[in-house]
Amino acid sequence: MGKNKQVQKSSLTDEDLYTMLSDNLVELNEIELFFNGFLQEANVIDESFGTVTNIFNGLSMGVLASMNKSDNEKINRAKAKIALGTFVVGQVAKGVGSFYSYVKTLDRANDILVLKKEKAATWLDSLHRNYDRVLRSEISSRKILTHLASLGYQIDELISNREVYDVKKNLMQMALEQYRKARFNVFSMEFFIAECKAWLKNKHDSNMQQPILQDVNNSIIQEVLFQGDDYEEVIAEFFLGSNEISGSILFVLNDEQLLSHYLSTRKDPLIISDGVENKHINKRVLAIFKDNPALEMSNEFYEIRKEIDEDGEKSRKIFWRLIVTGSLLSTLVSFFNLYLFCRLVMAIDDNTAILSVLAIAALLAFGGLYAKFEEIYKELKNKISKNRENYERYYRYEFALKGGFANRRKKVEEVVGKSFFDRVGKAISSLFDVGDSDDHSFYYEKLIEREYWNPFFVTVSIMLILAIILTKLNLFFVGSLVVLLFAYLKMRMRKKYFYILTFIVVLCVVFLFLYMKGVI
Amino acid sequence: MNQEEIIAVQQYENALSRVDQSVDKITVLMSSAQSLAQQGTQIMNCFAQLKREQQAYEAQFKELKLKLQSDLIKFQNIVKGAEARLDRHLDYIDKWTNLLLTRDLGTMDSQELQYQRNIMDAIQMANDNFNKELDKLYSL
Numbered sequence: 001m002g003k004n005k006q007v008q009k010s011s012l013t014d015e016d017l018y019t020m021l022s023d024n025l026v027e028l029n030e031i032e033l034f035f036n037g038f039l040q041e042a043n044v045i046d047e048s049f050g051t052v053t054n055i056f057n058g059l060s061m062g063v064l065a066s067m068n069k070s071d072n073e074k075i076n077r078a079k080a081k082i083a084l085g086t087f088v089v090g091q092v093a094k095g096v097g098s099f100y101s102y103v104k105t106l107d108r109a110n111d112i113l114v115l116k117k118e119k120a121a122t123w124l125d126s127l128h129r130n131y132d133r134v135l136r137s138e139i140s141s142r143k144i145l146t147h148l149a150s151l152g153y154q155i156d157e158l159i160s161n162r163e164v165y166d167v168k169k170n171l172m173q174m175a176l177e178q179y180r181k182a183r184f185n186v187f188s189m190e191f192f193i194a195e196c197k198a199w200l201k202n203k204h205d206s207n208m209q210q211p212i213l214q215d216v217n218n219s220i221i222q223e224v225l226f227q228g229d230d231y232e233e234v235i236a237e238f239f240l241g242s243n244e245i246s247g248s249i250l251f252v253l254n255d256e257q258l259l260s261h262y263l264s265t266r267k268d269p270l271i272i273s274d275g276v277e278n279k280h281i282n283k284r285v286l287a288i289f290k291d292n293p294a295l296e297m298s299n300e301f302y303e304i305r306k307e308i309d310e311d312g313e314k315s316r317k318i319f320w321r322l323i324v325t326g327s328l329l330s331t332l333v334s335f336f337n338l339y340l341f342c343r344l345v346m347a348i349d350d351n352t353a354i355l356s357v358l359a360i361a362a363l364l365a366f367g368g369l370y371a372k373f374e375e376i377y378k379e380l381k382n383k384i385s386k387n388r389e390n391y392e393r394y395y396r397y398e399f400a401l402k403g404g405f406a407n408r409r410k411k412v413e414e415v416v417g418k419s420f421f422d423r424v425g426k427a428i429s430s431l432f433d434v435g436d437s438d439d440h441s442f443y444y445e446k447l448i449e450r451e452y453w454n455p456f457f458v459t460v461s462i463m464l465i466l467a468i469i470l471t472k473l474n475l476f477f478v479g480s481l482v483v484l485l486f487a488y489l490k491m492r493m494r495k496k497y498f499y500i501l502t503f504i505v506v507l508c509v510v511f512l513f514l515y516m517k518g519v520i
Numbered sequence: 521m522n523q524e525e526i527i528a529v530q531q532y533e534n535a536l537s538r539v540d541q542s543v544d545k546i547t548v549l550m551s552s553a554q555s556l557a558q559q560g561t562q563i564m565n566c567f568a569q570l571k572r573e574q575q576a577y578e579a580q581f582k583e584l585k586l587k588l589q590s591d592l593i594k595f596q597n598i599v600k601g602a603e604a605r606l607d608r609h610l611d612y613i614d615k616w617t618n619l620l621l622t623r624d625l626g627t628m629d630s631q632e633l634q635y636q637r638n639i640m641d642a643i644q645m646a647n648d649n650f651n652k653e654l655d656k657l658y659s660l
Contacts, residue, residue: 137613137647
């Protein structure tokens, strides 16, 4: 263990590497800082003009407010003109501010391009030469990695010689880290050369994207360890219970970044934790990579997802019970109300007639309520599944971050426009203050808040709804429910059956009416 | 009063009312102008801030340009030596890598693994030196 620590000390961490290359190779230090500086300044310009705009807007609001105090129509008209005038001045100030800040941004991007060109002209030859060197170091590291990846091991042997396995694991990790750095150097150099060439052609950016660690990890898995094979299938097969493990799988399972990246690309990123819980994955296999922080993270996410599922299930059950009891209860109350109405208000003495009317009314009331509740129930189910989806998106994003995902640097041309027409368009849009809509969501979206359907709150809400319904229950309500039930049935039933049902109900009502009147 | 006098009085009253309205309008304008003048200092401050920003930018840009020129001269002076050192580190990396690849990397023998670790340490050191040299060269 002591030696392991020593090795880790002498080695640059991934964070060091990323900072080093990002700051010095890719982002060009001072120039980049300066670029960010003037973008901030553009904000200052916007803010300054914003203040001016606010002052004028404040004035126009003040004049408008004073209009109510004066009864003289002509004076009010004059005030309205002044208010409109100051408001327009404010808006113009805002537009001019945005335009000014855009022009400044373009000016400064061009100033900086001159510096970048000087740097590119001096560096480009050396970059080309050093690109060959960086490639040489990558090839060297790749040889060790592919050799280690091609070997096979017996799981029992690895588990029984834990100490030896730890040394081996450490050796493999060292090889992997060295390769990761070498590969990142290659990507960064390619990007940097492309950028320098673009600057020399008077362009602010090249067509290449700034490399991030996720690109490196992706290429390690796809191109180096599994060399074009369907790695998802290979790993899935391994989990089915083989006693043999290849070096390439061992690399993925033992490295936090690779395992996180692998999980983030899976349909279900918690597949391993789920497999262990449901005994699709042998715990013996798990012993090989149980120390990997990505697995711990996966287990934590899995536990929370289980809680979400259980809460959802509880809410569903409680809601379902409430639908049935609530509908029955409401039906009984409406039944009783109608009975009183027939007896006391209509003064009908014929019990059979009353009971027949009540039976139909109660049936319709029950149906109506049931339909309404079912609608709410569906909404609840959608909410529960949306909640789960949001959570899944959240942990997928977290895995991607651990797997090296980061926001790439915004290209200068995205800020100032690429072509002449682009720039004119941007200038005009800035004059009218039409902001660009930045879609950073990409395919990873961060979950802002987790939302639970707490069974307690669901119960309380339903009780409240019932209380409101029960206290307001009357004939009008029952009538509404009948309409609701018919509307619902029309939606759900086939046309033919719906018309038959309607015909039967109308027939029954007519029959009862005639019976009550003594015609039949 | 005869008809002419009545018309004259009406005209006079109309004129008075127009004067009143004009006075009211002027009062409104004056009050708006007054509050605008009160806010004027704030507006002036905004523009003064913009001017300061512009001056600061120009000074910073000048400084950056000078630093860049001096860095580029330094770069030209050290590039040959740095590249020679990079080649030396690469030679080490190749040498140790080739040695490692002659060993049985699938072994579970602890002594052999320890030996391989020593070689790996050497490779790592050479790699670190290579990366640092590269970093030093382009961080100017």
